[in-house]
Amino acid sequence: MSIKEKIKTAASIIHSSNYIVVFSGAGMSTESGIPDFRSPGGLWSKYDPGEYAEYSAFLSHPEKFWTMHKELSQTVLEASPNLGHKSLVTLEKEYRKLKAIITQNIDFLHSRAGNSNVLELHGSGQTACCLSCGTEFYYTDIQKQLDEGKEVPKCPKCEGLIKPNVVLFGESLPSNVFQQAIAEISSADLLIIIGSSLTVYPAASLPSMALDTGARIIIINDEATMMDHQADVAIHGKAGVILPLILEELRNIDS
Numbered sequence: 001m002s003i004k005e006k007i008k009t010a011a012s013i014i015h016s017s018n019y020i021v022v023f024s025g026a027g028m029s030t031e032s033g034i035p036d037f038r039s040p041g042g043l044w045s046k047y048d049p050g051e052y053a054e055y056s057a058f059l060s061h062p063e064k065f066w067t068m069h070k071e072l073s074q075t076v077l078e079a080s081p082n083l084g085h086k087s088l089v090t091l092e093k094e095y096r097k098l099k100a101i102i103t104q105n106i107d108f109l110h111s112r113a114g115n116s117n118v119l120e121l122h123g124s125g126q127t128a129c130c131l132s133c134g135t136e137f138y139y140t141d142i143q144k145q146l147d148e149g150k151e152v153p154k155c156p157k158c159e160g161l162i163k164p165n166v167v168l169f170g171e172s173l174p175s176n177v178f179q180q181a182i183a184e185i186s187s188a189d190l191l192i193i194i195g196s197s198l199t200v201y202p203a204a205s206l207p208s209m210a211l212d213t214g215a216r217i218i219i220i221n222d223e224a225t226m227m228d229h230q231a232d233v234a235i236h237g238k239a240g241v242i243l244p245l246i247l248e249e250l251r252n253i254d255s
């Protein structure tokens, strides 16, 4: 099937669906200038995840984590939602078909774009928490300490170690968010998977659950994924290009 035919097929599947859930990954935000982890030039080509993003490594060498996080956060704060994020707002607000977005991203771009039911499986870099006394902070408050040259920000109340509210390797997902994600998946008649290599578990187990509950699957990803053969349609391309083209087709069906 040509890309054009796949886009038409995706639009017609969306047209006949009523409870759409999106599952998004880092590829959703690369066109906003935030690198993913695994593509060439991605974060893992610069920072070894075992050294920089494991919970135990964070406790023993927090300065390494903060070096990476400071760079990623600066990029995230400067980024804006791209045409892919904006298309998902149209699908929610105009078509009223998109009911939830389950995201692995920590960049809060879906909420900033205007989607309302966003489930952040891996937390959000917008806030941070003291591991000793539990005080919550906005990242922008922590950033002041980093800008003043501190390698590892400390809690102003108790001098405890501060950790952004993002899930590191070796940590559990927030169980309430994961349960809500499962509930949304079981209600979905269509799951659209966007910009995820589907290799990070347990998040990547959710698309298989959608198959088990009979939802149709559309995949939009720059490269092939291991679920392509199980999808109703798998489109290889940029989310910020493909999603607006699908919306254009949807408008043609409706007119």
Ligand code: NAD
Pocket (backbone or CB within 6 Å): 024, 025, 026, 027, 028, 029, 030, 031, 034, 035, 036, 037, 038, 039, 042, 043, 104, 105, 106, 107, 108, 122, 194, 195, 196, 197, 198, 199, 200, 220, 221, 222, 223, 237, 238, 239, 240
């Ligand atoms: P991943 O890096 O494993 O995979 C990203 C996938 O998106 C790749 O298959 C790539 O080909 C594809 N892709 C890249 N640009 C694309 C585009 N413009 N359009 C469509 N597809 C595109 O990412 P993942 O599956 O989300 O898992 C990795 C982990 O990375 C997650 O836990 C997530 O928390 C974390 N992460 C998040 C951000 C962010 O918040 N923006 C950035 C980097 C990593």
